[in-house]
Amino acid sequence: MYLQAVQNRLYCRCVVIYSRFMPFTIASSVTFEEDIKKSRFQAIAAPVENEQAVKDFLELHKDITTTHQCWAWKIGHNVRFNDAGEPSGTAGRPILATIEGNELTNVIVLVNRWYGGIKLGTGGLVRAYGGCAGQCLLLAEKIELIExxxxxxxxxxxxxxxxxxxxxxxxxxxxxxxxxxxxxxxxxxxxxxxxxxxxxxxxxxxxxxxxxxxxxxxxx
The missing domain is CATH 3.30.70.240 (Alpha-Beta Plaits)
Structure with missing residues (x-):
């Protein structure tokens, strides 16, 4: 009985350790929108397998009506982000932080902003971009990434x-x-x-x- 209990505990521990290192992505594209101090923010998250898929995604979602189109992506160990005219470090990096915080890979998140006339300040921008991206990823179904x-x-x-x-x-x-x-x-x-x-x-x-x-x- 004692030996069986020890084996069970070791098995459970191995499962937990293994699950921590299993790569996950999202099953399909998801969108989230919110208004923050009269600015409209729209986040779009999608799975991507390579940099060509990233280029195709950004081309598909190019929108000249937006004030800013900020994004971040992670594919394996490779990451990129873009503030798209917002103050450095206030948009792309917070978006990337939400991807990594959700332990995802092979994912791109684009956050569109339509400026509403009220400045948010550096901290406000970080919260807005990171928060919108985070809410979007909460809507996504996580799936194990199959190599x-x-x-x-x-x-x-x-x-x-x-x-x-x-x-x-x-x-x-x-x-x-x-x-x-x-x-x-x-x-x-x-x-x-x-x-x-x-x-x-x-x-x-x-x-x-x-x-x-x-x-x-x-x-x-």
Whole structure:
């Protein structure tokens, strides 16, 4: 009985430690709005997988009617933030602090401000931007971040239908390019999907083709 109790306590402790280090992101885009001293603040949070997704998000939400569009994002160990004309340290950094405070990664939060004529002061801006971003993230569903890898492989024309079916069945994002000799494929796989697809490629092509993992450049 005593040994079982000790084992149970050790198991629970391991679960807690493991959960602390599991990366989490948000399931989908969420929005929160509030008025602070006649200024309207609107926060939009979204999951992002890479810097291109960040650029696409910011381009999509570009709004010339706003007074300021401040943002912050975190992808793995990489972080960026922008005060967008607000006093240095009063907007982008507080937004980033809310992302890190919620222990999230692969997330961008944009906070739009429409100035209402009353200045908030340095402390007021920090509270407004950080608070609005924080309230927005409270609305988001946290999900465990599943690591993905970009891969590539080639196949002949008569083999492509087999692979296309396999990729669609597993809801894998892919792009195909037709060449003179066959089809070149790039796909984004969850880590656990790599080994089965590797074996499938070897089987269908009789060992002629191999799955290759594309290592992204740090400067991408």
């Amino acid at each position: 993905k890898k970009k891969i590539s492989f080639a196949c002949q024309f008569n083999e492509w239908a087999i692979f296309q079916y396999e990729l669609n069945q597993q809801h894998i994002e892919f792009q195909e390019q037709y060449t003179a000799t066959g089809v070149q494929v790039e796909a984004l796989l969850q880590v656990h999907q790599i080994q089965p697809l590797t074996l499938k490629i070897q089987d269908v092509t009789r060992g002629r083709e191999q799955l290759k993992i594309i290592e992204e450049s740090e400067h991408d």
